[in-house]
Amino acid sequence: MRKRPHSFLLSSYGAGWSANRRVAIVTCVVAVLLAIAGIVALLADSGNSHQAPDTTAPAPGDSPSSTEAAPKPSSGPGSVPNPPQIAEPVAYARAAAQMLWSYDTRDTSRDQQLAGMRAWMTPETKYADWTSVSSQVPDPVLWSRMADQDQHATASVTEGHYPSAFKQALAEDPSAITEAYIYVVTVNGKQQIAWKKGGGGAEERAVTLAVQCRPSRDCALAAIAPSVTQ
Template sequence: MAQHSNPGGASRVRRRALLGTVVLVVLVALGSLAAYLTRDGRRSSEPPAPPPSSPTASSSPSPPGPLTGTPVLPVPPKTHDPIAFGKAAAAALWSYDTRAYSQTELRTALRGWLTAEAKYADPDSVDRVVPSPVLWKEMAANGQFATAEVSEGHFPDAFTQALQEDPGAITQAYVYAVTVSGKQSIAWKGAPAGGAESRSTTLAVQCRPGHPCTLVGVMPSVAP
């Protein structure tokens, strides 16, 4: 089959290359950077779909709803602390509720966390965290949802070392690397207790002086 040109492909490549240049200044020691610049678009691991409902599942109690007092869709916090923002962003990326909104609505909400500076923002890396439309439909049929619990966040060692060696390097784009660890709990109809697993991720966060922090992208591997 003939390949068709992608008008947006070149701009995405340029954006990734520029983002890579900025992050390279402060993450030169991270081997994951090369993968970030050359990733082939493969979707990262998605939340597992629950097993098919048994014939008696309809009589089982439904899982509890979202926690009260919190917004249904994730809203970015107004903070100037890159670690605090990174922890909030990780919690948002690890959470979803197929009973409350669509896959498109969640993807749009998460894109709202991205920096408005298009030359740095990497929406593709955020999209890959969201379950695909096909998987979302399967999950929604079972009323699946996930909640997140963040245990800690920190600057990776390589990032800290790079800043110590060249404190002025970050002043071009004010992009920080933040590694967050925690737990994701998943439940669905017939299994209100669900299951939980440990999660870790490294995010690129932009915190310009005088402006609230925003998300730049999700790194493809975790930096310690």
């Protein structure tokens, strides 16, 4: 019986992390529940200082853009699209999730996949958790085996929303968001995987993203965040 090729399952986020990293993620979740400033501090690496924020920001509501189609980005390295010019957190998170759930080993190398994903990240290294994003890509050996099977995936997004914990924390301290303008968005959708000889399947996907949307600037991905209260 022919074995099913390895699946590139982005929803398995964090499965191979060390105990220390898992503890750090749990700490981050607690911080989100307590205050927006907490998650900003824990997402930050020791890096460059960021610019002074403006005093206005998009106000999270009942995910007004969750049913709107995000602008289609243009082609980037390999099959990875370039980041779209979107200034609204939910819409950007929807586009980012679709990008993360899509890949094509037939025309995209692992290095191209990583380079394409990196382009979606915030340039503010203090808030960019690249490890949480890059860890979604299989190691070189597994990617090679997937390529041998012409494995590729497309994705569709059904909805995106601000988790209730994020909205509650922001309501309790609206000014906290102005530290880094990082929004927490949960996105749900479906991934369709296919490979040689007609093989394939579809699976539901869900991811919680930290998206940075400073005023008067396009949004950017900060991290794949821990799953918080829906």
